[in-house]
Amino acid sequence: MTGFRTLLYKEVLRFWKVSFQTIAAPVLTALLYLLIFSHVLEDHVQVYDSISYAAFLVPGLVMMSILQNAFANSSSSLIQSKVTGNIVFVLLSPISYAEFWLAYVLAAVLRGLVVGLGVLAVTLFWDTPLLVAPLWIVVFAVLGGAILGTLGIIAGVWADKYDQLAAFQNFIIVPLTFLSGVFYSIHSLPPFWQSLSHWNPVFYMIDGFRYGFFGISDVSPWLSVLVTGASFAVLAGLTLAMLKSGYKLRS
Amino acid sequence: MHPAIRINSVTKHFGATLALAGIDLEIAQGEFFGLLGPNGAGKTTLISALAGLIRVDSGSLAVMGHDVQSAYRSARRQLGVVPQELVFDPFFTVRETLRMQSGYYGIRNNAAWIDEVIESLDLGDKAAASMRTLSGGMKRRVLVAQALVHRPPVIVLDEPTAGVDVELRQTLWRFIRRLNGEGHTIVLTTHYLEEAESYCGRIAMLKQGRIVALDTTANLLRQFAVHRLRLRLAVGGELPPALRARAVEDAGCWVLSFADFAEVEVMLAQLREARCPISEINIGQPELEEAFLAVMQRDAE
Structure with a gap:
């Protein structure tokens, strides 16, 4: 277990040492979203009767920050290690592929949670969020971070260059997170987009996460946890098989 | 007693290129062994296969009797590799780098040995320096230190003196000879043939993925020079x-x-x-x- 713990420690230390860029920057970004969208849309959008738009937006932004930063952590760490070549130090060691996966995922979840808590902390200046069902909040935050952290491993292992990773991020991760109901309820969408959103696993992560705050959501949190859990299981299985095969890492 | 390294009929393709064309090689414990050959002969490929960094198409490799595939954990604990490329993690200091490398091998409380390695490689002044601030020669020393941090019985150095100044070469060889004297098996690739001549007891010459000569250094000299x-x-x-x-x-x-x-x-x-x-x-x-x-x-x- 020492090998796994060391790799986890290294991955956490890596983002912690550059926390201005890995934690402060995404918190600021989320804050800007909140300022602009809530200012522009406050009087035009009412998603749930009892909740102001700004309050509605907060959990979505927190979750989006968790997801994007979890992805960024594992993917950027891996691509950097691959491009600079220092991944060899991990590959030479007796750390197993499952330990490798777990260490990268846990560090990604941790980075996501730290950024998420940061976003939540600064939004307290606007509105005190309700915490109707905190357990759901934790479950969706951790599962969502783990899913995106795993996707980050896939992207980081697959990409040979930074622009390939950027493409993965811009064409897969950003659309999935933006078209998931961060800024709106999918019930406000035209039917086609509404049914399309139901195929986006990120929608369930955000909807379930938001349920934890308000106790209301577009779909049942049980459905959301089922979809999120199943997505995690599938992705984790896929990633473990990929790592076990040595794809791109042990050619 | 197991051989330090046992390589049986190993082949490896990269696309259409045959990188290893059936290598058989046994290196006994305690040897100082040289792996020579022109660029592209397959030396680094062979080392990578031994370290589990690549998978071979056929054949098997073992370090101290541990198969590098089926018993990879024990095989990797027995092996320390100094890679040819000057790689480093810019986020950490020298000591952090060494402590983490030690941790990867499952060794905690390794400070005494890490200190000794740092001293032996004249890295004392730089122990708290960030890796990104080090000169090429200093980075090379850290690479050697990283390979030794888990006290592997078998040490593989892939062109350790490429682009290295005289002082470091001497420090390095003094340390490597000491380790060999203490019973560590040393496998070396180099383009500086005078280094191989003075240190290696036995030499294999590789060409296009095959071993074309394998003998003691003295015999090779007698036979060909x-x-x-x-x-x-x-x-x-x-x-x-x-x-x-x-x-x-x-x-x-x-x-x-x-x-x-x-x-x-x-x-x-x-x-x-x-x-x-x-x-x-x-x-x-x-x-x-x-x-x-x-x-x-x-x-x-």
Whole structure:
């Protein structure tokens, strides 16, 4: 277990040492979203009767920050290690592929949670969020971070260059997170987009996460946890098989 | 006792290129072994296969009796590899780097040994420095330290002295020889053949993924390299025709190659008979470079 713990420690230390860029920057970004969208849309959008738009937006932004930063952590760490070549130090060691996966995922979840808590902390200046069902909040935050952290491993292992990773991020991760109901309820969408959103696993992560705050959501949190859990299981299985095969890492 | 390294019929393709074309090799514990060959001969591929960094197409490799695939954890604990590329993680200091490398191998509380490695490689002043601030030579020392942090019985150095100054070379070889003296098996690749000649007890020469020569350094020198008698004649001197036929002119000197020292006597006798005046004479040792070139050319024919 020492090998796994060391790799986890290294991955956490890596983002912690550059926390201005890995934690402060995404918190600021989320804050800007909140300022602009809530200012522009406050009087035009009412998603749930009892909740102001700004309050509605907060959990979505927190979750989006968790997801994007979890992805960024594992993917950027891996691509950097691959491009600079220092991944060899991990590959030479007796750390197993499952330990490798777990260490990268846990560090990604941790980075996501730290950024998420940061976003939540600064939004307290606007509105005190309700915490109707905190357990759901934790479950969706951790599962969502783990899913995106795993996707980050896939992207980081697959990409040979930074622009390939950027493409993965811009064409897969950003659309999935933006078209998931961060800024709106999918019930406000035209039917086609509404049914399309139901195929986006990120929608369930955000909807379930938001349920934890308000106790209301577009779909049942049980459905959301089922979809999120199943997505995690599938992705984790896929990633473990990929790592076990040595794809791109042990050619 | 298991051999330090056992390689059985290993082949490896990269696309259409055959990188390893059936390698069989056994290296005993405690050897100082050299792996020589031109660029692209397969040295680094073979080391990568041994370290589990690549998977071979067929055949098997074992370190201290542990198969590198089926028993990869124990195999990797037995092996320390100094990679050829100057790689480092810019986020950490030298000591952090070494502590983490130690942790990867499951070793905690390793501070005493880490200190010793740092001292032996003259890294003391730089222990708290960030990796990104180090010079190339210092980074190379850290790479060596990283490979030794888990005290592996088998140490593989892939061109450890490429682009390294004289001082570091000496520090490095002193340390490596000490480790070899303490029983560690050393496997070395290098393009500096004089290094291989002075340190390696046994040498394998690789070409296009095959071992084309495998013997003790002394035998390779005996077999492929020749001694040379080098003469500078005094003004007006002329070589007797018998010697003239076999001599090669080089920078104003005549060079006569021979395999056996008995021939020297004959040559000197011929010179004496011809009353040939000599101003300078010396006998050169055979060099591994010659043996290397001879093997590579022999194989090309």
